[in-house]
Amino acid sequence: xxxxxxxxxxxxxxxxxxxxxxxxxxxxxxxxxxxxxxxxxxxxxxxxxxxxxxxxxxxxxxxxxxxxxxxxxxxxxxxxxxxxxxxxxxxxxxxxxxxxxxxxxxxxxxxxx
Amino acid sequence: xxxxxxxxxxxxxxxxxxxxxxxxxxxxxxxxxxxxxxxxxxxxxxxxxxxxxxxxxxxxxxxxxxxxxxxxxxxxxxxxxxxxxxxxxxxxxxxxxxxxxxxxxxxxxxxxxxxxx
Numbered sequence: 001x002x003x004x005x006x007x008x009x010x011x012x013x014x015x016x017x018x019x020x021x022x023x024x025x026x027x028x029x030x031x032x033x034x035x036x037x038x039x040x041x042x043x044x045x046x047x048x049x050x051x052x053x054x055x056x057x058x059x060x061x062x063x064x065x066x067x068x069x070x071x072x073x074x075x076x077x078x079x080x081x082x083x084x085x086x087x088x089x090x091x092x093x094x095x096x097x098x099x100x101x102x103x104x105x106x107x108x109x110x111x112x113x
Numbered sequence: 114x115x116x117x118x119x120x121x122x123x124x125x126x127x128x129x130x131x132x133x134x135x136x137x138x139x140x141x142x143x144x145x146x147x148x149x150x151x152x153x154x155x156x157x158x159x160x161x162x163x164x165x166x167x168x169x170x171x172x173x174x175x176x177x178x179x180x181x182x183x184x185x186x187x188x189x190x191x192x193x194x195x196x197x198x199x200x201x202x203x204x205x206x207x208x209x210x211x212x213x214x215x216x217x218x219x220x221x222x223x224x225x226x227x228x229x230x
Contacts, residue, residue: 031215042117042204042220043158050213089156098214101148104158 002026004105006092012111013082020078021108025094032075033102034067036060037089049075082112115140115207117221125227126195133180134190134224136205142166145207147188148218149179152202161203164188195228202226 005024013019025032030051035043046065048056051072061067064082069075079086089109093102116139126132138147149161164172164179172179180189192199202225206218 031213033215033217035218040222042206042223043218044220045217048211048213048215048217050215053213055212055215056217091156091158093158095216098210098216099146101160101163102158102216102218103160104150107156109156 004092004094004103006090006105006108008108009106010109010111012113015084015112016081018078018080019082019110020076021090021092021110023075023077023092023105024073025075025092026096026103027073029094029096029103030072031095031097032069033093033095034075034077035091035093035104037091037107038087043089043091046077079110082110084112086110087112115142115145115209115219117205117207117219119205119221119224121224122222123225123227125229126192128197128228128230129194131191131193132195132226134192134203134205134226136188136190136221138186138188138205138207140207142209145209146216147179147181148206148208149177149188149190150204150206150220151199152204152223154201158204162190192226197228197230200226200228 032049034046037043049069089107091107093104151159208216
């Protein structure tokens with residue numbers, strides 16, 4: 001069990017640029033989640049995949065956000081035309097079954113200047 | 114809609130003492146699950162303990178126990194014999210089941226625990 005891996009750990013970008021984050025879940029986990037955490041708050045759900053299918057999206061996920069999990073393994077989260085309000089920690093998590101806990105990665109901290 | 118309330122923004126505890134972190138919840142679901150996660154300054158969310166709404170026994174995992182009072186809608190985390198490494202942010206969360214069996218967690222705002230010598 002190598003844990004959930006996220007890359008990069010930190011990203012600084014200028015407003016208006018596009019950014020992409022990667023998440024590698026625990027290998028046998030078919031459920032993958034993206035959450036966003038702003039300063040002083042708990043994580044908020046963004047989206048959920050089972051294998052390669054994106055089954056749920058939060059209304060927090062605006063049109064500028066897109067997530068993919070093309071082969072049911074790693075996932076990417078892209079933010080287009082970044083805004084300062086996008087500055088946050090983006091957390092990826094995976095789980096094996098409905099009853100098993102979510103295992104989170106270390107997150108990608110995005111700063112939009 | 115589900116809601117988690119953590120009313121203690123910060124807590125201090127002496128090393129080797131026990132500490133209780135409060136969590137109350139609100140849900141209309143008959144079946145639900147409650148989680149506690151620890152988030153050190155490194156940012157990773159570490160799973161600590163889980164309590165199902167139909168579990169008759171309070172959950173325990175090593176030095177962590179969950180004081181589950183269903184009628185009061187509370188799920189407090191008790192950490193016994195605190196260690197310096199327990200200093201972190203602690204989040205209570207409730208799950209709802211998503212399409213296809215996924216778990217959506219609704220988190221509280223967290224409690225920052227500081228363990229002192």
